[in-house]
Amino acid sequence: MNEHASPEPTSWMIYGAYGYTGELIAREAVKRGLRPVLAGRSRAKVEPLARELGLAMQIFGLDDAAQLATELQGQALVLHCAGPFSATAAPMMQACLEARAHYLDITGEIAVFEQAQALNLRAREAGVVICPGVGFDVIPTDCVAAALKAALPDATYLALGFDSRSSFSPGTAKTSVEGLAQGGKVRRDGKIVSVPLAYQVRRIDFGAGEKLAMTIPWGDVSTAYHTTGIANIEVFIPGSAGMVRGARLANLVRPLLGLAWVQKWLKARISKTVVGPDDTKRADQGTFVWGEARNARGERKVARLHTANVYSLTITGALAVVEHLLQARPSAGAYTPAKLLGAELVTRLPGSGTLRIE
Structure with a gap:
């Protein structure tokens, strides 16, 4: 485990990795052969998980905007899992724009989705995708x-x-x-x-x-x-x-x-x-x-x-979007999940049946 290890070409981060859902996503990512950087404000919580999974880690909070953008340098994207998103999403979105890293999160909060859409032009200018709600919500x-x-x-x-x-x-x-x-x-x-x-x-x-x-x-x-x-x-x-x-x-x-x-x-x-x-x-x-x-x-x-x-869908859904952004080059801007990957995204996830329309 290396803190602040040199990022790999497709380095990406899970912020809030020690929360209930963040940890589940981190464990599944490793099973898939992915190597996210685990991050959060608590060393006591991030370090044991990073050590167990053999992953790099970073310890920082969201209060210092300048430091936050610096911490994200070299990351292709951030999967933000640290709620409450009403307080944490805005600073992380802004930092991702400055660091030119794609922003994903697992929120279901209306205000966060509206914030993301309001940043559409800035995301285009920065060449990044902003797509909150890549879990069961929504x-x-x-x-x-x-x-x-x-x-x-x-x-x-x-x-x-x-x-x-x-x-x-x-x-x-x-x-x-x-x-x-x-x-x-x-x-x-x-x-x-x-x-x-x-x-x-x-x-x-x-x-x-x-x-x-x-x-x-x-x-x-x-x-x-x-x-x-x-x-x-x-x-x-x-x-x-x-x-x-x-x-x-x-x-x-x-x-x-x-x-x-x-x-x-x-x-x-x-x-x-x-x-x-x-x-x-x-x-x-x-x-x-x-x-x-x-x-x-x-x-x-x-x-x-x-x-x-x-929660199972949040794990597989979030990682499906992560893998898509690591492999593809969609046009920059603010997205919803279906706008980014199409209406068939959900039916490709484990445990999903056919989407029937009557």
Whole structure:
């Protein structure tokens, strides 16, 4: 293991490599013969993993912009896995632009996707790709959106959703806590608008029978628009009547949920009590993905797909995009996953079935 070893011609980095998902990606990368540099702010956490996997490491935080860009020199790309992305994505994107390194991450946060799109011109000028959301958030739903757009080119409304039985990792749980404080989000007439939690409720067959479902502020509210141009977008997950009531009651206390001390307390509790699913659970926890497109004439197309567990798909999806960028030379700019690799990306990932459109 060499800290700050001379980078290989296709050297790339996993930042946040010791988090739940970052470590899983690092281990799978090594199994594939890839040699990422492992990085993060904690030497005590990065060093044991780098030593075990025989990989180079770098230790740095995200607070010093000048240092950050220097740390990325020589890297072809950075796969950013250190949340909360609401705080960490912007400085890493800026550093990647300065270092002329491609930027990937595994976020599902709407604000991060919008930040990325706003950097499209700068990414083109720097000759790099910026593509957040290369995990379960948002590869499957983004590919479904692209497929539905192809099937119904004049669609004016798009609904997406998924039914997953997967438990949360600590990072995902913390992001969810932030999301509760921010309320719901949908896209109306091309613009992202704030709405109450559980704003829309309907019954949906995600692939395992019809279930009650409610809207959530998922990343596709941003990304699906940039993938398809469809101006009205909502995202749903299944929820019992009790869950819907709880979400709507949460609207009453949202100002409290946004207080810094409340967020700090909730996240501390998550750090102590939440662990991500192990290998056995991931193997048993597949996901149903669904989408519906409608046009002004009332014509309707529905898409369904079954994928691997959300974290298993994040591992293989992120590495599929990494390998693509290491081997190919796409035009520079800001991308969504389906824009970068096409609607068929998800069906090429292990555990994915056929994407069916009815």
